[in-house]
Amino acid sequence: MSAVAEVLPSDLHHSAPRGSDLPACAVCADTMIAAEASAFLMDGVISYLWTCETCGYGFVTKHAVRRMICS
Numbered sequence: 001m002s003a004v005a006e007v008l009p010s011d012l013h014h015s016a017p018r019g020s021d022l023p024a025c026a027v028c029a030d031t032m033i034a035a036e037a038s039a040f041l042m043d044g045v046i047s048y049l050w051t052c053e054t055c056g057y058g059f060v061t062k063h064a065v066r067r068m069i070c071s
């Protein structure tokens with residue numbers, strides 16, 4: 001089982017634009033291509049599990065998703 005570190009969403013609001021906000025590995029700086037898994041945490045927050053294919057480092061990112069819902 002690989003080690004998984006949780007990354008606090010400190011860079012969610014000043015990172016790359018939506019659709020190209022791929023994270024980079026904290027160990028080898030390789031760019032993640034696709035999340036291994038995703039989980040809906042609470043209203044508007046989605047957690048992604050990333051695993052680096054180069055070094056195997058795993059981490060989790062959380063993304064706030066603003067849904068356009070008119071009730």
Ligand SMILES: [Zn+2]
Binds near residue numbers: 025027053
């Ligand atoms: Zn890596």
